[in-house]
Amino acid sequence: MSDNKEIAKQVIAAVGGKENINSVTHCATRLRIMVSDESKIDKNKVEDIEKVKGTFYNSGQFQIIFGTGTVNKIYEEVVGLGASEGSASQVKEESKKQGNAFQRMIRTFGDVFVPIIPVLVATGLFMGLRGLLTQEQVLAVFGMVPTDISPNFLLYTQVLTDTAFAFLPALIAWSSFKVFGGSPIIGIVLGLMLVNPALPNAYAVAGGTADPITMFGFIPVVGYQGTVLPAFIAGFVGAKLERWIRKRVPESLDLLLTPFMTLLVMSILSLFIIGPVFHSLEEVVLNGTIWVLGLPFGLAGLVIGTLNQIIVVTGIHHLFNFLEIQLLANTGVNPFNGIITASIAAQGGASLAVAMKTKSKKLKALAYPSTLSAFLGITEPAVFGVNLRYFKPFVFGLVGGGVGGFFGDLVGLEATGMAVTVIPGTLLYLNDQIFLYILTNIIAIGVAFVLTYLFGFSDKMKEEIEARKDV
Known part of the structure; x- marks a missing residue:
């Protein structure tokens, strides 16, 4: 296994050397590199580097997906080897020169919103836990009824759930x-x-x-x-x-x-x-x-569940954060969450099918962790590292998301918070919706898995696609 310093050397070489790197920074999962000349990047060479889970070029940045934790270590080694270290703001300034006006607008909105996400995630979890504590069925397990809960304790939980939005x-x-x-x-x-x-x-x-x-x-x-x-x-x-x-x-x-x-x-x-x-x-x-x-017959879930991950690929999905915040602040519930969860879980299901069907040890080593990441709510490794690379798994993931979103919308799933999905998202449904939430995820994963396993991937297909890339 290559150490992180060796991986950093390979990354620098594959993107055209230090002289082609204007600046480098990272987010939670991706190494973000601003380059002088995109044509000098050997994308196939980068994707063959150990620990790399996928790559893409977006809004003036070449982004390499390493995953949570790993990306921090690779970043330190890349900077230690002499690559120009850039703050996130510097990278943003350079990227402002690239992309159309709409892309720049969405990117700026994301820059403002992303730092706020952690407290909204925490608030969503507090909402889920508060909902759990006030459920009659849950209290009955401990021989309690809602009137047994101290009003002062309920006031404290209200402080936890209301402060961020107020x-x-x-x-x-x-x-x-x-x-x-x-x-x-x-x-x-x-x-x-x-x-x-x-x-x-x-x-x-x-x-x-x-x-x-x-x-x-x-x-x-x-x-x-x-x-x-x-x-x-x-x-x-x-x-x-x-x-x-x-x-x-x-x-x-x-x-x-x-x-x-x-x-x-x-x-x-x-x-x-x-x-x-x-x-x-x-x-x-x-x-x-x-x-x-409110469209009837689950149509909203079908449309949003199908298109969500396409929007994620384009990088403008921060708009959904705005809508979810508004829904929570004004209605107290978030019907978007269950639909979007289905689209995320489905990409994990497609990636799991690839992992189980391929005989390639390297692809298995990439697809299994990517699947887990999707089931924890982060789809970049699965989408960019596995599904989009072979395309059909991504398409069948969209189908699974649409079917799962259709079901979730049809049964009226409404989250108590936002920003966590799939497995962590269960904390937003710890009430009488938990069974339907789990079933929505199972449907999305199942449809994507079955379609991908039967029609969306084979090692022969993998070899043909990779051969075309080498041409």
């Missing part, structure tokens, strides 16, 4: 300021202004127990708890405004005037213009999404 604008404004070059602390304060307790609570207004404040006789103003777009736009505009002011204020007055003027102007814009306008737009998007999800 102060979501502060998180988004903080991240937006950071991405767009402003001071994150100003972003936090601006975001907190949007949910200040002095404003009518958005949930109370929606529930009819509070009324908006009317400013200037015609502008309705409420708190923006759980909203996304107002905070995102406010963060973008605020960061640009802060930088504009800072360039024009004398250094001796910068500490005093820049944050004062930024917060003053942005509080007016955010509460009286950006907030009302984009909150209304979010309502339109949310209502449209709910309408799609």
Whole structure:
């Protein structure tokens, strides 16, 4: 087995040498390399390197999938061998020059949103556990009824489940300021202004127990708890405004005037213009999404379950995060999760079929861990490392996702959170839905597995495809 340093040497050589590397960084699973000349990359050579689970070129970056943990070690060795180390922001700046306007927009949205994901994952798990603790069937096992639970304990669990969404604008404004070059602390304060307790609570207004404040006789103003777009736009505009002011204020007055003027102007814009306008737009998007999800006979699940992993491949799947957050913040449930889970599980089922059918030890060593990764909710290794490489497994994975999504939508699966799927996702269904959730996953995996095993892969097909790549 090659050590990580040897693997790093092979990676550098296969991408055209150190002179072809502008900068290198990594995310949770992928080594991300900005190169000067894409034509110098020997993709087949990279994919033959030990521990490499797949590669693809997207938005100006050559990305090599190593998997969680491994990628950190390979990254350290690559940098240690003299490759130019780049911060994530530097790589983003270089990648901004590549890709069309829509790709750049989606990439920027992802840059803002990704740092917030961990707390939303934790909140989703808290929601699942709280749902478990308050289920009569579960309490009955311990000889308890709901009234036996201490009100103070329930209050504590509410703190765990509500905080992230109540102060979501502060998180988004903080991240937006950071991405767009402003001071994150100003972003936090601006975001907190949007949910200040002095404003009518958005949930109370929606529930009819509070009324908006009317400013200037015609502008309705409420708190923006759980909203996304107002905070995102406010963060973008605020960061640009802060930088504009800072360039024009004398250094001796910068500490005093820049944050004062930024917060003053942005509080007016955010509460009286950006907030009302984009909150209304979010309502339109949310209502449209709910309408799609309300299509009869499981049609929404069929369409979304089939197309989801295609969207993941294009890299614009961060849009789903926006929709899931809005659904949770406004309706308390997330019907997207069960559908998307089916699409993820199905890719794992297709990868498992490849692993079990092939006689290639190297492909087995790649496909089995990739399958496990998909069943834990991360499909990149399975999709890019196995299924897309041989194409038919990917297509049958889409079919499995569509069938599983159709069933999940038909039976009305609704998650209590977001961002975890398949096996970890069971924590979002620890109520009377758990059986249907498991059955949805089994259907998706089963359809993809059977179709791939029977019609989607053979070692002969593998050899023919790899031979064409070598031409």
